């Protein structure tokens with residue numbers, strides 16, 4: 001049986017914290033789909049097409065990672081694709097309450113036996129969020145080492161630097 005797992009998020013932009021979770025989760029399953037949530041009401045910093053291209057680029061070295069997009073309810077996407085696991089990264093206790101709520105709601109909505117699996121974020125990356133990266137970069141601060149080099153270049157390009 002193909003043990004397929006899912007890691008979903010906005011990835012605007014993908015950070016080294018996300019990449020660390022992706023690399024570790026990819027080792028645990030036959031395949032890991034990294035799915036970018038399409039929200040038609042939110043434009044974001046990078047467009048969805050750009051995010052797909054960027055996530056493909058930075059995960060290109062992991063052979064069992066697939067990149068996809070979904071819109072609407074995450075549970076519908078999970079149920080249609082038969083993932084056995086939905087992977088989430090936990091950075092700090094502050095993430096826990098929200099994650100517990102989402103995991104319990106999703107558990108009601110999953111029609112199969114999909115489990116939500118939590119991986120603890122590497123402490124090196126526990127303070128990173130996509131918003132913080134964008135804020136620091138917008139004022140010319142360095143985000144090197146916090147996002148893949150390719151992402152850093154794409155951010156600088158966006159800000160015309």
Ligand code: COA
Pocket residue numbers: 008009010011012015016017018021037072073074075089090091101102103105106121125128129130131132
């Ligand atoms: N390293 C670094 N940053 C991380 C991280 C990690 N390991 N894990 C999470 N983050 C950050 C993200 O960068 C993001 O930062 P930001 O808020 O500054 O942009 C933040 O945590 C939230 O992550 P995001 O990727 O946006 O995921 P989310 O927790 O908002 O969940 C979906 C996104 C798509 C999974 C969720 O909204 C969803 O399921 N949507 C579909 C609709 C639905 O089904 N809703 C019901 C859910 S029960």
